[in-house]
Amino acid sequence: MLNFGNITLDVFLKDYWQKKPLLIKNAFPNFVSPISAEELAGLSLEDEVESRIVIQKGNQDYELKSGPFDENFYGTLPEQNWTLLVQGMDRLIPDVGTLLEQFDFIPQWRLDDIMISYATTGGNVGPHFDHYDVFLLQAAGKRNWKLTSQDCELSNYIEGVDLRLMERFVVEDDYICETGDLLYVPPKWGHHGVSLTDDCMTWSIGYRTYKGLELWDSFGDYLAENNAFQTLYQDPNWQDSASGEITEGSWQQAKSLLQSALQDEDTLKRWFGRFATQLDQGAAQQLPEPLSEDEQSDIETLIDVLREAEGIVRDPVCRFAYLNEDRNVTLYINSAIWQDFDATPEFLQLLANQRRILQEDLTPHLDHAGNQKLLADLWQLQFFEILDAE
Template identity: 50%
Template sequence: MPYKFNWTDLTLEQFFREYWNRKPCLIRSALPDDFDGITPEELAGLALEEQVESRIVIQSGEQDYTLKNGPFHEDDFAALPQRDWTLLVQGVDRLVPSVQKLLTAFDFIPYWRLDDIMISYAVTGGNVGPHFDHYHVFLYQVAGTRRWTLTNQHCTLDNYLENVPLRLMREFPIMLDWIVEPGDVLYIPPLWGHHGVALDDDCMTASIGYRSLRAREIAEALADWLAENPAGNTLFADPDYTGTPPGEIPERVHAPILSALAPALSSPGLDEAWAQLVTLPDQAAAELLPEPLDPPLSLEMLPEKLQSSPVWLRDSVTRMALTPQGTLFINGMAWETAASAAFKRILANSILYEELEAVLTNPQDAQALLHAINQQWIVPDEP
């Protein structure tokens, strides 16, 4: 089922105006306090698997941390101390459909901004140390209680402890101090240091992370677009060099440089380059992309399939983005389809799909839906 985010006394407009990319925000009772998407035992089971990225962090002194990387064995868990350890599993949304459905509560952030959902389980005292990130994160307290301390001071690359296997902040002057309970959601923007310590043996937190792209990544995406598009053959048109010493670059060169780059810096070039960048799967996701159905469904089989499976989910690693010009990018590629603009909006703007039978009234949309199912971009929601 889809989740609804409870903003209580805070409006969405206030959140973006006052907090997004600016300062932390704690929303009490924002989500269910009895989330049953995954248990600590199931999380530990994922950490035993070879293809799953997992870590265990153990604190044995004020600045003494041990980092262990998975996959783990059952004996590893049996050997853990009674307190002060944390298990972290990355990409749980890619592995557990009920966790992926959490994204429906955060549909005010573009789905293509998502990095992944990491889930941690900690016993009393468990923590990963004070640190800061370069991305946006919503921390949903699934179970148990945790104390969060935060700061925006000294969040720089030179403020790290040496000889520690984690990138932990050396100086951490506390500016905010909150205790969170099940159902609470804490938003932390980039470059805010945070330190979360479990206050009981039932502490489970879902970290919904949204990446922040660096300028060089955007520039690389523009270069890739120019390399694949005829507009990339635009020639640099030299300016008038009258009066310019032969070893100096005149300011007059700026305009022709920008003119050569203009196809990539204006629509649709910029839109397509951006859509390609934000939907391109990373290496870990690329290994999990779905294979086409074999044998594929036929158009005649589609109505019965939709009746037997009324609810569908976006494939957990598939990314989609719709450009202002109406081109739908899926996993880094533009999808050439005759589907209607309305159908492409439905596909791009949802994680959970219902009442898809209505699509069958339009032959082009029906064909596009069949293709999406056969490519396994969307899959039946299994109870």
């Protein structure tokens, strides 16, 4: 896990998470980025990769360009004041995805992705705020970060700019981040990072954000999908009511009916497990191709291979989570309640808790028939990769 410096993890979770920013100097000592600026630019040429370039032309004049880009396009860029951003790098480069293991103090299903930016001197994306938590790892070069808690409202935007930039930005904190430093920024904190070098690379480890309306709509969709919540509305006592009046009793009856759905904890749990593991549209398109019938092997052969392997690693697109109720474990994968084939509760939790399961942790579970069937099912879907022993 990352080095929190002068504070403990407990202090961070209690006093900083979703409350206030924190700069952690040298959180990753001797950090070396596994991807270069040239390789990042190469990815931005590919159709299936989400990429953007932001060019600052004046004080409040920014231009946003969306990829994929042509190789010749980079030759037209100015020497300074531009930034390349590439989304979903943890799904594209395995060595980038391994960094997420350092952040497992927050449940994995809360993570969104890792975005990597490269900036020339002066490069930035403007002063802005987000509605989600983000860790900003300085992977190379230097960046100056300015932060504010003031005026982080939708009304505080510069009009006529491609990006949502804050018009008023009262600096409260001012930091210089060098390689290995980590800056945590909670939701609705304004931040403005400007590159101080021509080799500035910043990794943004972003977390999902859930608006109340999004939860409400998703729960309603789940109820409709499962033909649930068919209870009829019951009228109140209509004594002393006028023919055109919506009485307090009538809307209170509607309120009680809606509240009854929210009191069904079993339904809420099943819905939220699916909601928490749902893939966005881009990720869903990156799911691996299942094995064809000719490529599949029998369970015995698969288990023999796993006994000799270094371990397994989960496909980076897939989202695993579980609910544990008195050792009754329900596994969720990619917004589905997964058939567990009577796998052991310990194994279901292991699959969801660890992206990478090495041989020493995997072997104790390989003799159980239910675990074998589950592994065969996931292998057929290519939801994990087998690590060959060296």
